[in-house]
Amino acid sequence: MKLGLHLWPHSPSRYGNHFDTLLAVVQAGEQAGLDSVWMPDHFMCRNRGRPS
Numbered sequence: 532m533k534l535g536l537h538l539w540p541h542s543p544s545r546y547g548n549h550f551d552t553l554l555a556v557v558q559a560g561e562q563a564g565l566d567s568v569w570m571p572d573h574f575m576c577r578n579r580g581r582p583s
Contacts, residue, residue, distance in 0.1 A: 533566040533567070534564075534565055534566055535565055535566055535567035535568060535569060536556075536560050536565055536567070536568045536569070537568075537569045537570075537571075538553065538556060538568060538569065538570050538571075539571065553570065556568075
């Protein structure tokens with residue numbers, strides 16, 4: 532079985548901007564042995580309250 536992580540970042544964290552936050556989470560997942568990391572974009576997961 533392969534395990535992955537689906538991220539839904541919505542605000543910066545203690546690591547700074549979105550990219551730095553994602554990088555830290557992805558690196559931790561890689562060290563933990565995850566097989567994949569998924570990141571949605573606004574085309575994949577639409578927000579009904581804020582259309583693009």
